[in-house]
Amino acid sequence: MKKIIIYSIIICGIVALAFLFIRASFTKKETGLPALSPVPISATHPFTILLVPGHDTTTGGAHFNDIYERDLVVEVANNISTLLGQDQKYKIIVARDTQTWNPIFADYFTNYKQAILDFKNEHQATYKLLVKSGEEKVVPDMGEHTLASKTTAIELYGINKWADENNVDLVIHLHFNNSNRKNITLPGPHSGFDMFIPEKQSVNAATSRIIAEDVYNELKKKFSPEAPGYYNSLFEDQSLIALGASGTLTKPAVLIEYDYIYDKILQTDMGQKQALEQMAEQTVAGIQNYVNSINSKNLIQ
Numbered sequence: 266m267k268k269i270i271i272y273s274i275i276i277c278g279i280v281a282l283a284f285l286f287i288r289a290s291f292t293k294k295e296t297g298l299p300a301l302s303p304v305p306i307s308a309t310h311p312f313t314i315l316l317v318p319g320h321d322t323t324t325g326g327a328h329f330n331d332i333y334e335r336d337l338v339v340e341v342a343n344n345i346s347t348l349l350g351q352d353q354k355y356k357i358i359v360a361r362d363t364q365t366w367n368p369i370f371a372d373y374f375t376n377y378k379q380a381i382l383d384f385k386n387e388h389q390a391t392y393k394l395l396v397k398s399g400e401e402k403v404v405p406d407m408g409e410h411t412l413a414s415k416t417t418a419i420e421l422y423g424i425n426k427w428a429d430e431n432n433v434d435l436v437i438h439l440h441f442n443n444s445n446r447k448n449i450t451l452p453g454p455h456s457g458f459d460m461f462i463p464e465k466q467s468v469n470a471a472t473s474r475i476i477a478e479d480v481y482n483e484l485k486k487k488f489s490p491e492a493p494g495y496y497n498s499l500f501e502d503q504s505l506i507a508l509g510a511s512g513t514l515t516k517p518a519v520l521i522e523y524d525y526i527y528d529k530i531l532q533t534d535m536g537q538k539q540a541l542e543q544m545a546e547q548t549v550a551g552i553q554n555y556v557n558s559i560n561s562k563n564l565i566q
């Protein structure tokens with residue numbers, strides 16, 4: 266009898282341990298490594314990219330003479346969408362054109378305005394507590410940012426909320442840069458492209474960096490980064506809403522400043538068209554490198 270009890274205890278122990286082990290493996294903490302989907306990316310499991318042309322349809326953004334950042338970014342986004350749209354492995358959503366927001370977002374910003382503000386406030390409150398307790402360290406930003414207006418904040422936090430709710434695999438924000446200078450009718454001193462990714466403590470940091478490096482390496486083949494050297498124009502940032510400030514985005518995100526708005530190449534119709542096409546082509550090549558690499562890892566598994 267005693268033996269039976271001892272054996273029962275041992276068996277129960279083994280079962281309990283096995284249960285705990287299985288449970289632990291299912292609740293493993295997010296490591297930030299690229300999430301491998303259970304099946305390779307294909308026409309039935311497309312890689313979903315949300316392209317967000319920076320600023321609004323009629324306001325915000327850099328301009329030089331009659332060239333507006335908010336228009337250029339739409340053209341680059343449309344070029345990317347056309348190139349990747351031919352491949353059924355990809356699903357592309359462009360957030361706006363030069364006239365209006367994509368109805369998905371126009372409706373979302375209107376119908377969920379209060380929910381977006383609550384989402385923003387809750388995340389900011391949680392984030393403040395994390396900073397206070399020392400769990401999250403505040404890191405100074407590398408780039409200069411303009412403060413978002415209330416409307417822009419609703420749009421940007423709304424995009425983050427929507428992306429998290431809608432299985433987006435990657436969010437790309439497209440921008441063109443400008444330099445502070447006295448005479449804005451003359452070109453400024455800076456040139457080249459820059460990229461921003463979430464700061465390393467963010468939940469979406471690691472995958473964002475891998476994708477960003479792939480895109481950076483392709484852009485570098487045709488365009489110069491602002492600062493030469495090893496990823497010297499790829500900046501981690503904690504406060505850009507677009508990248509998920511205050512933990513508001515779990516999906517990988519990259520913000521690209523493709524060029525300075527006053528660059529000579531953008532000042533002629535022909536030069537501009539070619540440059541915007543090439544920016545899209547290099548971005549697409551980088552994304553394809555990333556997707557092909559996760560697909561090959563999936564096939565090995």
Ligand SMILES: [Zn+2]
Pocket residue numbers: 319320326327334440441442
């Ligand atoms: Zn911008």
